[in-house]
Amino acid sequence: MAMTTPPITGARDILSPDGWLAALARRSEAVVIPFCALLAGLAAFSLFLLMQGKSPADFYSIVYMGGFGSSFSWQNTLSRTAPLLLAALCVALPARLGLVVIGGEGAIVLGGVACGAVAGLLIGVPGVLGIPLMAAAGALAGAVWIGAVGALRHYRGVNETIASLLLAYIAIALMNHLVEGPLRDPASLNKPSTAPLAEQLRVGDLPGWNVHWGLIAGIVACIAAWVLIERTTWGFAARIAGGNVRAAQVQGLPVGRLIIGFTALGGAFAGLAGVFEVAAVHGSANASLAGGYGYTGILIAFLARHNPLAIIPVAILLAGFEASSGLIQRRMDLPDATVLVLQGFVFVAILCSETLYGRFRLFAPERWRTA
């Protein structure tokens, strides 16, 4: 119907579908809808709190204090942001090809184990050489793990969501086997771990901050991923394949290579998250690697609409929620799993909001004049 509309107004028309307002409207859909879904999730969670006789106002003010209220809480939040950024990329990159990969946790765990194992071989190697080697080993482990999900999908038609989830369980079992068996440091009694990293292999903090370098690595990775997707021909080819795989095939694009490449790259980022957890936080690889960052990463990627730049603020927000969980436990007498419940509410709201895209004329300038 839009096509038969006669031009009503002149070229300098503010409602023109080519104008700046139209461009703004098109872009704002991916911001407004997730934001409203986030608010809806928080509102629903408030009801959950009220049912338990707790005050939502208290809860959110404690979240603010615990996550963002002081320089101490900011540092706590930002330390947790690093792995979340990288874990979210493991969801967002395959998602641009239309794949829902939810097993980033497996890549994080194996990346950490690979880092711990390689560190054991690097006795006496200086950090400038050792840290890149550990990072490469962790990224490679993650790339192989999630790349395998892509390969299974492309060559055998295995559903990538199920495959990645189940492979995450296998990865965690594999880690437990390795740190309790072949890689175990005999000195680790209560908590089986690999040997502690040598001092020069530890990743330190940013100057003047109590936040490790993983934050910078994560932000750089997000920017690089955005450039890859939005500014390179590989990213454009991936977006075509994600938009319509038949169209990509008819254009002769190497869909299989794109799928395996993007899943492997996402896995490499998640593996890197494991490396920082070992080299900057825990000091050795152990069961603490399976801390749920991979799963929070799923929520972040969906909230960010799989836009790597949007992942940065969303990851900081969610890291703040997690950082405040200790304070919530102490101040409100709620279990620390409460933050997981909150994440669950937000995730359900986000998934429900997926059906809202394309429904609002406000965000579709080409329909402004027709109805």
Place this chain on the structure above:
Amino acid sequence: MTVMGHLAAGALGIETLGMTMRFGGFTALDRVSIRVAPGSFHALLGENGAGKSTLVKCMMGFYHATEGQMLVDGREARVPDPRAAHALGLGMVYQHFTLVPSLTAAENLVISRKDAPRIIDWRSENAALEAFMAQMPFAVPLDQPVRALSAGEKQKLEILKQLYLGRRFLILDEPTSVLTPDEADEVLGHVKALCREGRITVLMITHKFREVTAYADEVTVLRRGRLAGTGRVAELSHADMARMMMGDAELAQPAPRAGEAGPAVLSVEGVRARDRSGLKEIVIDALEVRAGEIVGIAGISGNGQMELMEILTGQRPAEAGTIRVKQTPYHARREEARVKCVRYLPEEPLHNACAAKMSVTENIAFRTFDMNGSGTRFWLSGREMKARAADLVAAFRVKTASLDAPMASLSGGNVQRAVLARELTGDVDLLVISNPCFGLDFTAVAEIRARIMAARNGGAAVLLMSEDLDEIMELSDRVLVMSEGRIAYARAVAEADLAEIGHHMGGHA
């Protein structure tokens, strides 16, 4: 039984008076008054966007008309929603099927009833269905799952469902677009018989003049939301109807044929592949398309045309045989297609050749985004993409609100124009096309056929697969028929015999 009671009441007549539908400032339907006499078969013609769908949606209660009234059997009727329309005896059959594929025809009929009981007594239902079917002039197998039925049988079942539900006025929205010509004739023949018996009245939206002339009693033509003309079909020629539909706009004439066929560009030898079900085999022993000719492949859909297209585009692996383009083996890789100037126009372009949510600019860039002159590039150039899209949109007269609008916001004809713009620019040596005009109005059809002919005259080898035999006969230099995964017939178009082609299409060679 209520169903029988409705049937006894017979066909309904409907009249609209000054029906107007405005969406904001846009008038989709402007004071349209039509009269459909009881028991008549009335065709509703018009281009895409002429207001046909808006009119029937107002009648069915999907839209609330801004102004105007509807009379059902001479009495004013208010239709706040489709349920009210159904209660009045109005029903609609859509272009695409609304049956549950895994259920049998009988189950589909019974569950469609508003008063279907919680616990169904199949013995009495089956008896009632049999009694119902005995009154019908045509039948479909009731005990088969719907997915096992042919497209024609499904459409017959859709019509039976409306009768079963006691509808006495049927709106058919392009009911034959998914049917073969034979199936279409059969279905419309039955519908016509029902009208003649006075059981139902039919209002059919269509693009096909042939169907109007063969089956309709009266025709109403809409143009740009207004009534452009109405009359008895017997008194109108195709040219009259075309004039009403088009106004004074001129149709693009198919370019005359020019030039002689040159050397072979595409040769397919001994190719074998599985079909989509995996049960049957596609066998193409020899197929050759030469420069400057159009080879048309006719056939009923589902006889391997889609698989052949997939083999040629590299989407379906061939188990044996070779495909050569310009004498060297061809595997449909992007570089090969670029070097050998091979282009594809798959059927249903929005579904097979575009990403619906990406912008018009991006969709137009699909073929060239990684080219920089004759080389390739790594960094995307948004500026070049936009400039190219602006040029091509203008050159191919693609109507779009904006270059940034998503592809899905374009009408079917404009999607096809955008894809043509993308694929027909630059040197084209081999063009592989499937059903290029499916579902398009005829300004778009004429224009698209003219472009295909122009590509041929420019020296391209064209392989055209189409379910529209008229299209094949109009455009092709040579015609082939595909049946059961094989090429069953091949002739120069001048020597081709329609009856013989029909036999081969039906598989009775």
